[in-house]
Amino acid sequence: MDFALSQDHNVLRDTVRDFVQKEVKPLAISIDQEHKIPDELIAKMSEMGLLGCFLPEEYGGAGLDILSYVLVVEEVSKACASSGVLISAHSSLGCAPIYQFGTEEQKKKYLPDMATGRKIGCILLTEPDVGSDVAGMTTMYRREGDEFVITGGKTFITNGACLGTGVVFATHDKSLKHKGISVFIIDLESPGVTVLKNEDKLGIRGSYTTAFALDDVRVPVANRVGEEGKGWTYGKYLLEFERGSGIASAKLREALKTVSDLAESEATGRAIDDPDVTLRMSEIEVDIDTLEMTELRVLSALQTGQNPGAVSSLLKLRVSEIRQAVTRLGVEVIGNDGLYVEPMRPFYRLNEAPGIPEAMLPVVPEYLNGRAYTIFGGSSEIQRDIVAKMVLGL
Numbered sequence: 397m398d399f400a401l402s403q404d405h406n407v408l409r410d411t412v413r414d415f416v417q418k419e420v421k422p423l424a425i426s427i428d429q430e431h432k433i434p435d436e437l438i439a440k441m442s443e444m445g446l447l448g449c450f451l452p453e454e455y456g457g458a459g460l461d462i463l464s465y466v467l468v469v470e471e472v473s474k475a476c477a478s479s480g481v482l483i484s485a486h487s488s489l490g491c492a493p494i495y496q497f498g499t500e501e502q503k504k505k506y507l508p509d510m511a512t513g514r515k516i517g518c519i520l521l522t523e524p525d526v527g528s529d530v531a532g533m534t535t536m537y538r539r540e541g542d543e544f545v546i547t548g549g550k551t552f553i554t555n556g557a558c559l560g561t562g563v564v565f566a567t568h569d570k571s572l573k574h575k576g577i578s579v580f581i582i583d584l585e586s587p588g589v590t591v592l593k594n595e596d597k598l599g600i601r602g603s604y605t606t607a608f609a610l611d612d613v614r615v616p617v618a619n620r621v622g623e624e625g626k627g628w629t630y631g632k633y634l635l636e637f638e639r640g641s642g643i644a645s646a647k648l649r650e651a652l653k654t655v656s657d658l659a660e661s662e663a664t665g666r667a668i669d670d671p672d673v674t675l676r677m678s679e680i681e682v683d684i685d686t687l688e689m690t691e692l693r694v695l696s697a698l699q700t701g702q703n704p705g706a707v708s709s710l711l712k713l714r715v716s717e718i719r720q721a722v723t724r725l726g727v728e729v730i731g732n733d734g735l736y737v738e739p740m741r742p743f744y745r746l747n748e749a750p751g752i753p754e755a756m757l758p759v760v761p762e763y764l765n766g767r768a769y770t771i772f773g774g775s776s777e778i779q780r781d782i783v784a785k786m787v788l789g790l
């Protein structure tokens with residue numbers, strides 16, 4: 397994304413880029429290998445204001461606009477996909493529900509700790525048997541006096557292992573389907589919250605993905621976010637925000653540049669001489685160019701406080717597909733080393749191999765990272781379904 401950035405946006409992007417080159421990029425490989433983003437790095441990103449970008453200063457945030465937030469996620473993601481996911485899940489799924497739909501009391505109580513990284517945010521929507529079809533939710537809540545009591549299980553929760561502030565979705569009556577769902581703020585260190593496991597994933601391996609059991613977790617009545625039964629309305633808005641404000645054309649362009657550098661390198665036997673490689677590169681460039689228009693539509697809506705609606709699904713779908721196409725080409729250009737999967741850590745091998753250009757290193761993990769992007773925030777099939785409904789006017 398490089399359209400119509402103001403001078404302030406350019407300064408911000410350059411500042412974040414410098415920070416990322418110095419503090420994030422050198423750690424990207426170890427973050428992936430050790431499945432953990434160091435606490436010190438989270439603290440440094442907090443000090444830079446990266447965890448509270450769009451939150452107003454009165455809640456401890458940096459008071460920036462949405463475009464600034466998108467630039468931050470983009471710059472961090474270019475160097476380390478897992479760190480980018482930490483920021484985006486924390487901001488768009490953890491902080492945004494409280495900021496957008498919470499009471500003043502909730503904002504004052506929770507946002508300052510989240511904006512300054514003392515509490516990392518997450519959203520608890522998916523369950524072991526409920527993903528795309530949210531209406532089938534089985535995590536239940538009931539009211540007892542001045543408290544709500546929540547019981548059930550949640551899985552695949554990004555940032556879950558940080559044990560910070562969770563925004564949990566639960567129903568009080570399964571037969572009401574979407575209309576029975578409400579949203580609550582919970583402290584993930586509360587009694588009744590148990591971490592069942594942290595997933596060992598293919599891709600974004602430094603991003604925690606956690607399964608929880610919720611066993612009679614008690615929250616004050618004041619912790620319900622928004623109106624009772626409106627949970628899915630809020631959930632849809634948040635997912636649209638997340639889909640529309642994640643990585644997009646700048647990261648894809650950089651990935652294509654890496655692939656073209658590799659294809660020109662002697663280390664790949666000058667794959668660029670193969671017409672199939674140049675043809676695929678040009679097709680990807682056309683796709684990225686077209687994507688920029690969709691990105692512009694979504695960002696214009698977000699920047700002016702409007703809901704991007706189904707267009708954010710269109711963006712996410714295309715980003716997911718182009719990201720897979722460009723990283724797949726990268727792996728093929730690398731050749732044999734690109735297929736080295738022992739034990740699912742191809743780039744360890746590349747790292748050790750003499751004469752391999754540094755640019756080659758992120759290609760294989762990026763291939764794996766891209767796969768996760770087709771699932772979280774709603775699978776590609778679900779995005780296609782949303783786009784189809786937009787076309788049909790449903």
Ligand SMILES: Cc1cc2nc3c(=O)[nH]c(=O)nc-3n(C[C@H](O)[C@H](O)[C@H](O)COP(=O)(O)OP(=O)(O)OC[C@H]3O[C@@H](n4cnc5c(N)ncnc54)[C@H](O)[C@@H]3O)c2cc1C
Binds near residue numbers: 522551553774777
């Ligand atoms: C890395 C990662 C991070 C995640 N982070 C979070 C998080 O922070 N919080 C959270 O709550 N969840 C999170 N998730 C869960 C994610 O949102 C779900 O995995 C996703 O919504 C799909 O749900 P599911 O896995 O249960 O698949 P299912 O819904 O069971 O679907 C299985 C398959 O069927 C397809 N399918 C389902 N319904 C239809 C349909 N109607 N038409 C066509 N095809 C269909 C799907 O596309 C998919 O291929 C994360 C997932 C991943 C992989």
